[in-house]
Amino acid sequence: MIELEGLTKRYGEKLAVNNLTFTVRPGMVTGFLGPNGAGKSTTMRMMLGLDRPTAGDVRIDGEHYDRLKDPLKYIGALLDAQAVHGGRSAYNHLLCLAQSNGIPRRRVAEVLETVGLTAVARKKAKGFSLGMGQRLGIAGALLGDPRILMFDEPVNGLDPEGIHWIRNLMKALAAEGRTVFVSSHLMSEMALTAEHLVVIGQGRLLADTSMADFIARNSRSYVRVRSPQRERLLDVLHEAGIVVVESGAGALEADGAKAEQIGELAARHQIVLHELSPQTASLEEAFMQLTAESVEYHAHAGPGPQAPPESQWGESWERSRS
Ligand code: ADP
Ligand code: MG
Numbered sequence: 677m678i679e680l681e682g683l684t685k686r687y688g689e690k691l692a693v694n695n696l697t698f699t700v701r702p703g704m705v706t707g708f709l710g711p712n713g714a715g716k717s718t719t720m721r722m723m724l725g726l727d728r729p730t731a732g733d734v735r736i737d738g739e740h741y742d743r744l745k746d747p748l749k750y751i752g753a754l755l756d757a758q759a760v761h762g763g764r765s766a767y768n769h770l771l772c773l774a775q776s777n778g779i780p781r782r783r784v785a786e787v788l789e790t791v792g793l794t795a796v797a798r799k800k801a802k803g804f805s806l807g808m809g810q811r812l813g814i815a816g817a818l819l820g821d822p823r824i825l826m827f828d829e830p831v832n833g834l835d836p837e838g839i840h841w842i843r844n845l846m847k848a849l850a851a852e853g854r855t856v857f858v859s860s861h862l863m864s865e866m867a868l869t870a871e872h873l874v875v876i877g878q879g880r881l882l883a884d885t886s887m888a889d890f891i892a893r894n895s896r897s898y899v900r901v902r903s904p905q906r907e908r909l910l911d912v913l914h915e916a917g918i919v920v921v922e923s924g925a926g927a928l929e930a931d932g933a934k935a936e937q938i939g940e941l942a943a944r945h946q947i948v949l950h951e952l953s954p955q956t957a958s959l960e961e962a963f964m965q966l967t968a969e970s971v972e973y974h975a976h977a978g979p980g981p982q983a984p985p986e987s988q989w990g991e992s993w994e995r996s997r998s
Contacts, residue, residue: 682732707870752817806833
């Protein structure tokens with residue numbers, strides 16, 4: 677379990693992490709989602725005692741990181757763009773880590789096997805591709821067989837096979853009852869791995885919820901309908917009390933009705949349908965909506981000299997929508 681209490685980090689004028697309070701629980705993958713610059717990496721560095729909080733507190737199984745004896749046995753982490761000493765072989769890199777943390781030597785071969793680097797174990801890490809470096813970083817995180825694992829943007833630099841592998845690894849670790857905390861700026865990635873979500877924007881907590889709840893609360897589901905007898909269909913739907921909005925390309929969007937109900941109504945009135953498709957907003961849309969709201973909130977809360985960062989995100993939001 678990881679517990680954050682009012683965690684705050686200020687770099688000069690910049691409030692990178694703003695009063696975060698949440699708990700990361702064992703037995704599931706918790707996604708840590710936010711656009712670039714939201715404060716994810718800074719939060720994770722504070723969890724590991726690599727950055728000192730300006731205010732607030734983080735506890736790993738009830739203790740501060742600094743006070744853990746052999747911390748790699750409690751928490752393993754892969755940080756964003758993690759540097760590995762290039763001169764050492766993968767094996768020796770892990771062996772050094774193991775020896776300085778009281779971890780038995782045999783774990784080195786085990787984790788190399790887990791991450792698929794056994795064949796290149798004696799090669800210098802300096803010659804590794806980004807993906808192999810990422811796997812070596814993950815091997816280091818697994819070395820102490822910790823109950824808590826933290827991965828900062830782990831799919832960066834991995835090929836599709838590697839991405840598939842790490843998703844399964846995270847789910848398997850969570851299924852063993854471990855705490856798995858993984859960050860991403862990609863909502864599509866989170867949708868496939870995380871059961872619980874913590875969303876931040878501009879360093880502030882925007883949501884702390886199950887994935888299913890997050891989607892349900894932040895998105896809308898509707899049925900898209902197209903018909904060559906559009907006006908007649910509109911009348912029939914109105915009569916049935918179904919709320920309809922007109923969308924682009926002549927399609928209608930019906931809220932709060934099931935596709936079955938609309939299909940049966942159309943059949944009863946002999947209306948031809950060219951499309952009848954239930955739509956649920958994706959996590960991506962829900963995430964955009966949530967962050968957009970926080971942008972508006974900021975804009976209304978007071979313009980001030982700090983306005984540019986919000987409008988920057990506003991622009992990228994507009995861009996990614998188009
Ligand atoms: P994320 O990982 O979500 O992309 P970061 O935690 O890296 O976000 O950054 C959050 C904010 O803090 C950004 O605006 C970033 O520029 C700033 N920041 C991060 N590290 C430092 C630092 N060492 N010095 C000054 N500003 C920093
Ligand atoms: Mg980051």
